[in-house]
Amino acid sequence: MPPNQRNLFDAEPAPWEIDEAELRTVASVVLPTGPKGPFNYLVPESLADPAEPERFAEAGRRLRVPFGRGDREVTGYCVAVEMKRVDARRLKQISAVVDSRVLLSAAMLRLTQWMADYYLCPWGQVLEAVVPAGVRGMAGTREVKFLTPADGALEKFKTLKLRSPQQLKALETLLASDRPLTIPELAESADCSLAPIKGLIKHGLIETAVARVATGGGAEQKWQRETPLEFNPDQAAAFESIRTALDSGEAKGIVLHGVTGSGKTEVYLQAIEHVAKFRRQAIVLVPEISLTPQTVRRFRARFDRVAVLHSHLTDAERHQHWQSIARGEVEVIVGARSAVFAPTPHLGLIVIDEEHETTFKQDQAPRYHARDVAWQRAQAESIPLILGSATPSLEAWVRAQQGEFEKISLPKRVMNLPLPDVMTVDMRDPAQTRFGRGAITRPLHQAMVEALRGGGQVILLLNRRGFSTHIQCPACGFVLKCEYCDLALTYHRQHNTALCHYCDHEALPPRACPDCKSPAIRYGGVGTQKLEEEVKSRFPDFKCARMDVDTMRQRGSHDNVLSAFQRGEFQILLGTQMIAKGLDFPNVTLVGVINADTALHLPDFRAAERTFQLVAQVAGRTGRGKRGGRVLVQTLNPEHPAIMAAVRHDYPRFAEHELAVRRAAHYPPFTAMIRVVVRGPVEAVVRETAATLGGRLKAAIAAAGIPRMRVVGPGTAPIARLRGDFRFHLQLQGPDAAALRQAVRTAAEGFTPPEGVRWMADVDPWDMQ
DNA sequence: AGCACGCCGACT
DNA sequence: GTCGGCGTGCTC
Numbered sequence: 001m002p003p004n005q006r007n008l009f010d011a012e013p014a015p016w017e018i019d020e021a022e023l024r025t026v027a028s029v030v031l032p033t034g035p036k037g038p039f040n041y042l043v044p045e046s047l048a049d050p051a052e053p054e055r056f057a058e059a060g061r062r063l064r065v066p067f068g069r070g071d072r073e074v075t076g077y078c079v080a081v082e083m084k085r086v087d088a089r090r091l092k093q094i095s096a097v098v099d100s101r102v103l104l105s106a107a108m109l110r111l112t113q114w115m116a117d118y119y120l121c122p123w124g125q126v127l128e129a130v131v132p133a134g135v136r137g138m139a140g141t142r143e144v145k146f147l148t149p150a151d152g153a154l155e156k157f158k159t160l161k162l163r164s165p166q167q168l169k170a171l172e173t174l175l176a177s178d179r180p181l182t183i184p185e186l187a188e189s190a191d192c193s194l195a196p197i198k199g200l201i202k203h204g205l206i207e208t209a210v211a212r213v214a215t216g217g218g219a220e221q222k223w224q225r226e227t228p229l230e231f232n233p234d235q236a237a238a239f240e241s242i243r244t245a246l247d248s249g250e251a252k253g254i255v256l257h258g259v260t261g262s263g264k265t266e267v268y269l270q271a272i273e274h275v276a277k278f279r280r281q282a283i284v285l286v287p288e289i290s291l292t293p294q295t296v297r298r299f300r301a302r303f304d305r306v307a308v309l310h311s312h313l314t315d316a317e318r319h320q321h322w323q324s325i326a327r328g329e330v331e332v333i334v335g336a337r338s339a340v341f342a343p344t345p346h347l348g349l350i351v352i353d354e355e356h357e358t359t360f361k362q363d364q365a366p367r368y369h370a371r372d373v374a375w376q377r378a379q380a381e382s383i384p385l386i387l388g389s390a391t392p393s394l395e396a397w398v399r400a401q402q403g404e405f406e407k408i409s410l411p412k413r414v415m416n417l418p419l420p421d422v423m424t425v426d427m428r429d430p431a432q433t434r435f436g437r438g439a440i441t442r443p444l445h446q447a448m449v450e451a452l453r454g455g456g457q458v459i460l461l462l463n464r465r466g467f468s469t470h471i472q473c474p475a476c477g478f479v480l481k482c483e484y485c486d487l488a489l490t491y492h493r494q495h496n497t498a499l500c501h502y503c504d505h506e507a508l509p510p511r512a513c514p515d516c517k518s519p520a521i522r523y524g525g526v527g528t529q530k531l532e533e534e535v536k537s538r539f540p541d542f543k544c545a546r547m548d549v550d551t552m553r554q555r556g557s558h559d560n561v562l563s564a565f566q567r568g569e570f571q572i573l574l575g576t577q578m579i580a581k582g583l584d585f586p587n588v589t590l591v592g593v594i595n596a597d598t599a600l601h602l603p604d605f606r607a608a609e610r611t612f613q614l615v616a617q618v619a620g621r622t623g624r625g626k627r628g629g630r631v632l633v634q635t636l637n638p639e640h641p642a643i644m645a646a647v648r649h650d651y652p653r654f655a656e657h658e659l660a661v662r663r664a665a666h667y668p669p670f671t672a673m674i675r676v677v678v679r680g681p682v683e684a685v686v687r688e689t690a691a692t693l694g695g696r697l698k699a700a701i702a703a704a705g706i707p708r709m710r711v712v713g714p715g716t717a718p719i720a721r722l723r724g725d726f727r728f729h730l731q732l733q734g735p736d737a738a739a740l741r742q743a744v745r746t747a748a749e750g751f752t753p754p755e756g757v758r759w760m761a762d763v764d765p766w767d768m769q
Numbered sequence: 770a771g772c773a774c775g776c777c778g779a780c781t
Numbered sequence: 782g783t784c785g786g787c788g789t790g791c792t793c
Contacts, residue, residue, distance in 0.1 A: 029793080034770040039793035068792050069773050091793055 026084040027057050027094060029065055029076035032124040038079055040086065041065050042093045053101070057081060057094055060102035060109060062136075064095040077127045079109055101326075103131050107380050108343065114376055120674075120744055120761045121366040129366050130341045132318050140316025145208045146180035147197070153205040160203060166196035171205060180209070226301040228273070229266050232415075238408045242271045245384040245406070246349065253375060255355075255400040256388040258410030259649065260620020261417060261584070264388045265295060267410075268351045269302050271386070276303065276331045280348025285370055287357035287581060288336040293559040294584060295353070299334050309335030309342070337362060337370040340377065347381050350374045354581065355387040355396055356613055361766040369764060371396070390620060390651070391613045394662065395669045397655050413624075420591070420623035422615075422631040422647040424638040427595075438534040439526040444592045444632045445538065452542055452571055456589030456627060460574035461618045462531050463598045465548040466490035469525030471498060473513035480510065486721040491523050492550070493530075503723045531574055531594060539572065547575030580618040586625030591618055596635040596643055603718045604768040605667045608642040612654050615646035668764070672737035674744055675765040677717060679725040680757035689757045690714035690728035696747035697732060704743065709734030718769045737763075 025048050028038040047057040057063060059080050067074045075098055104112065104127070112130055116123040134140070150156065153171055162168075173190035174181060181189070183197055190196075200206040231239060238256060245252040258264040272282040284299065286292055288311060299306050307321045307330045324330055326343040333342040337360055340350070352360065352371055360370040371387065378385035387396045387405070400407035413419065425443050427433055432441045439462070440448070451458050468491040471480040480489050482500035489498035491509055498507040512519045526534075532546045545551075545561055552558050558578075565573050566585060573579060599610040615633055622629030635643055645654035663670045676697070678690040694714045701709050710733055717727035732740050744761050753759055 026793090031770090031792095035792055037793075041793065065793085068771070070771090072772085086793095 021085045021087050023083055024086055024088050024091075026082060026086055026091070027063065027078050028080040028082075029063055029094075030079050030124045030127060031067070031074060031076040032128045034074075034124075036122050036124070037076075038123075039065070039067075039076070040084075040091055042086075042088060042091045043081060044093055047094055047097055055097045055100075057097050058102065059106060060104040062098040062103065064098060066092050066095060077104070077124065079113075079123075103135065103343075105343070107377075108341070111341075111373070111377055111380060115366055115368055115373060118372075118741070119366045119368055119763050120741055126366045129338075129362075132315075132322060132338075134313075134315030134317075134319040135322045137315065137319075139314070139319045141213060141319070143210050144182050144213050146182060146211055147174060147186055147201075147206050147208055148180045149175050150205050150207050153200075156203070156205055162203065164196060164199065166190075166192045167200050170196045171200055174206065224301055226298070228270055228302075229263075231266070231270075232263070232412070234410045234412060235263050235267055235414075238267050238410060239270055241406065241408050242267065242384065242386065243274055246271065246274055249382055251379040251382050252384045253378070253396075253399065253405035254384055254386045255392055255396050255405050255407050256386055256410070257392055257397075257400075257407065257651065258388065258390060259413060259419060259651075260390045260617065261413040261419075261624050262390075262410035263414040264353070264410065265298060268353070268386065268388065269298065271349060271351070272303070272332055275348035278348060279328075280346045281325070281328070281330060281342075281344040282332050282349040282351065283339055283342050283344065283347065283374075284332060284334045284351045284353060285337065285339055285360065285374065286334060286353045287359040292581060293562065296334055299332055303331045305329060305331045307333045307335075307342075309333060309339045311336065340370045340374050347377070347383055349383055349386070350378055351386045351388065353388050355389045356391050356393040357581075358610075358766050361764075363767065365760065367760075367762050367765075369766070372764070391616050392651070392655075394609060394655060394659060398659065398669045417623060418628065419649045420619060420629040420631050422619050422633060422649070424596075424643065424647060425632055425634045426638045427634050427636050438538075439531050439594050439634075440534060440538065440592070441634055444634060447590050447630065447632050448539065448572075448592065451590035452539065454589065454627070455587075456571075456629075457565065457568070457585065457587045458572045458590045458592065459579060459585075459588055459618070459621055460531065460535070460572065460592045460594060461577065461580055461614075462526065462528050462574065462594040463577050463614065464490075464525070464527045464595075465501070465529070465550055465576055466499065466527035467493040467529040468523035469527050471509065471521060471523055473516060473518055473521050475518035475520055476513060476516040478513050478515040480507070480514070483507065484721070484724040486719055490527060494550075502719070526594070528575060535572055535574060542572055543570035544572040544574065545570050547573060547579050549576070549578075551575075552578070577614060577618075580614060580621065584624055585621065587627070588622045588624070589627050589629045591622045591629070591631045593618060593631070593633040593635075596633045597637055600637060600640065600642070602769070605662070605665070606766070606768075608640075608658055608661070611640075612642040612646050612658075615643060616649065616651070619646065619649070666733060671733050671735055672740050673765060674732040674740050675762045675768065676730040676732070676744070676759060677727060677762070678714070678729070678753070678757060678759040679722070679727045680753075681725060682756065683726040685754055686726045686728055686757055687714070689753050689759070690730065693747060693751065693753075693759060694730050696751060697730065697743055700743040700746035704739065704746070706734065706736065706739045706743070709736070709739060709743070 025043040027041045027043050029041055030038045043057045047055055050056055059078055061078050062075050063078050064073050065076055112126045115126045170190040170192050174186055186197055187194055256264055275282045296308055307325055328345045333339050355371060362368050374385050399405040425432055425441050432443055448458050470488040471491055480498055482489055482505050484505055485500055485502050487502055489500055492499050498509045510521055513521050528546055528548045535544050547561055596615050600607055619631040641657045678686055680686040691714055694711055697711050711730055713730040714728045717729040734740050
């Protein structure tokens with residue numbers, strides 16, 4: 001019977017056929033793309049035998065299944081296998097089992113299901129994001145034939161009256177081997193060619209089995225061992241609380257609020273040592289930033305078996321690490337966001353360092369936040385979750401205040417070092433700025449002179465890369481924008497191009513205004529490249545290095561520059577926010593913030609929080625040695641509460657002020673939020689689609705009768721055009737997060753946007769642009 | 770998402 | 782009659 005006609009014969013079951021249902025083994029399969037499913041398939045006897053682990057259909061492995069009217073073979077994730085009463089004639093059968101072992105434990109399957117539900121994303125898409133591509137493709141492995149002698153091979157050799165001495169020698173060699181050999185291995189040790197081996201296989205005296213093996217192996221590097229450091233009383237108290245949580249066998253969120261330089265890492269390290277004693281594993285999430293080499297080094301120095309997962313790994317390396325973690329060979333996993341999915345067999349602790357960092361939120365679907373996924377996982381595995389930061393996210397802080405999480409403070413730096421003096425430089429004051437041209441004010445210049453003269457090092461932070469941040473015509477006001485985005489182009493002098501920092505589009509920098517033809521076009525705004533020139537001309541006797549995405553493209557370059565700075569090979573380090581994170585330089589006596597206001601006026605309710613974090617974090621980079629240190633913050637808003645609090649190292653005061661603002665404006669963390677973005681190439685169509693979607697959302701809210709829930713917008717997104725697409729956005733706000741998600745689901749049901757228009761929902765958005 | 774199905778008009 | 786245009790709806 002041709003498969004396409006099948007439905008003709010067994011369409012709807014007639015009433016008298018209804019008790020055709022029978023008890024069968026059924027697998028639920030979720031596909032990575034396409035319709036959501038899950039779809040049920042019959043498990044044939046041949047794939048239902050646990051004694052054959054190579055082809056056992058069970059939850060957590062991938063399966064090949066026939067799908068659609070054409071029965072094309074697709075790969076899907078098996079999420080459950082159960083005995084069910086089904087009408088077997090209406091189900092198709094699994095074709096094959098792809099994975100020879102489980103990729104996702106039952107707990108991880110539940111976690112991915114939670115993510116799909118919470119982040120409004122198909123389950124299959126979550127699964128594809130959780131299992132690395134290198135693991136799915138079994139990168140770095142290949143199929144190899146292994147040879148074992150058949151039962152009674154030697155007797156058979158005689159009864160078959162074979163007389164080849166080469167074959168006999170090969171067979172005897174194989175019999176003498178204590179493990180299965182590959183064909184080349186056997187040829188080598190029996191000192192024969194491939195022909196006699198093939199002959200033995202043909203006669204059935206040697207049996208072959210295929211297995212996947214790793215190709216090549218990474219060399220293990222030996223690391224200098226370090227012993228635990230002495231705790232100060234605050235650290236000891238913090239560790240005690242964490243140890244109690246670890247021993248309780250219960251889930252517990254712990255906000256470890258420790259000022260910069262208070263020794264949080266040492267607390268993590270000893271907590272993990274405690275976990276490792278019980279042969280459990282720990283996951284440590286760090287913001288990417290090439291995984292802050294100093295932190296990674298400390299973990300390597302304290303544990304024998306550390307897996308470091310970073311973005312520069314090849315697929316094969318990632319696969320090897322993943323397998324090694326799954327086998328329980330690893331004590332600690334240090335990695336960025338996605339390391340929260342590490343397949344640890346017996347997880348004991350999750351640590352999120354620099355918990356406030358935005359990199360923990362994924363900016364593509366599934367748009368998860370590693371902190372929230374980690375908390376979900378911690379609850380499922382009944383383990384503690386430590387959220388460490390000098391500037392905790394307000395989300396974490398509020399939960400600590402409400403008693404949902406425990407709060408632990410490390411209010412002092414180790415060895416009682418003082419926090420650095422922070423001063424603002426008011427850039428509105430002409431007396432301070434009228435000092436040549438450039439980005440460095442008189443007080444900052446003076447401070448640099450003093451610091452360098454005293455043999456100290458200087459860090460300068462400027463959160464804008466490139467040379468000039470905009471190209472503008474003073475005659476008509478025209479600003480050169482990207483052809484595809486609604487964004488000003490940045491001038492990069494090195495390659496003499498005008499570059500879009502969002503889509504990487506390059507344009508030729510104009511000599512005259514493209515609009516009014518005035519030749520007076522001006523390159524304005526200071527980026528890190530221009531700052532570097534300014535520093536070099538002001539301080540020609542000192543060496544200076546720049547660190548931003550443009551200079552850090554190569555693998556390892558980050559670590560190289562920082563190590564050189566630590567060795568004192570240059571005195572001035574300038575760069576974007578990547579220099580503000582987790583670094584420890586005892587000889588840095590001055591930190592200058594060129595412009596603290598860059599994040600302050602973003603159309604984003606988190607603008608103040610970001611500003612506070614940036615200033616407070618970079619300020620923490622100094623005063624870590626005997627010489628002490630100071631910080632100068634250049635700003636046009638010295639009286640802004642976020643900047644004032646950062647100057648005073650006063651996180652609680654900042655939090656109190658900012659939380660009052662958020663509460664009054666009904667913003668997170670006091671309300672849940674989902675942002676919906678609609679985009680497409682034709683502005684009018686996008687606008688109309690956004691309006692339709694807005695209407696559907698409002699209707700969904702009204703129909704469900706949800707109080708205090710509102711739809712803001714649609715309106716033009718702050719970045720109105722990106723990569724050629726016009727963008728409109730909406731925000732759903734309300735106290736009940738689940739109701740918000742349900743409203744989006746209801747609105748999406750049966751909604752198909754016009755050709756070319758796409759839309760997405762971002763749950764708990766971080767970026768509002 | 771992908772693909773077969775079916776109902777149209779233009780062609781051999 | 783037959784080919785193929787795309788609109789529609791289903792996929793265990």
